Amino acid sequence: MITWPMFAEQFFNEKLIVNVLGIGVRVGVEGRMSFDGESEDLVRWDQVKRAIEKLMDGSEEGRMRRKRAEELAEMASNAVEEGGLVFILDMPAVSGALAGEDLNEKIRRKRVPFLVLSL
Numbered sequence: 001m002i003t004w005p006m007f008a009e010q011f012f013n014e015k016l017i018v019n020v021l022g023i024g025v026r027v028g029v030e031g032r033m034s035f036d037g038e039s040e041d042l043v044r045w046d047q048v049k050r051a052i053e054k055l056m057d058g059s060e061e062g063r064m065r066r067k068r069a070e071e072l073a074e075m076a077s078n079a080v081e082e083g084g085l086v087f088i089l090d091m092p093a094v095s096g097a098l099a100g101e102d103l104n105e106k107i108r109r110k111r112v113p114f115l116v117l118s119l
Contacts, residue, residue: 006033
């Protein structure tokens with residue numbers, strides 16, 4: 001994923017994608033976008049080209065980035081399947097005893113990272 005934040009929380013999202021999850025490449029924006037036409041922090045075509053090349057290259061870093069993205073996609077897919085963590089948390093039974101099993105125990109057994117919980 002190439003990140004191109006413009007304003008607000010998009011800069012935090014970029015840090016999550018690039019630095020924490022390790023699945024993205026920055027286009028290189030340093031400041032928020034100005035809608036009055038006076039922004040000096042414009043993205044140049046060569047910055048976009050570099051980001052695309054870095055994202056698509058065959059380097060070890062690129063392979064690891066794609067592998068990590070595949071792993072996260074698999075975790076997200078598992079979480080929304082029947083019996084997955086999102087399915088469990090969305091059930092009305094959460095307010096009760098979850099069919100006699102503690103919610104924390106279900107979460108521990110699934111071994112799903114907290115990130116999925118916060119979606």
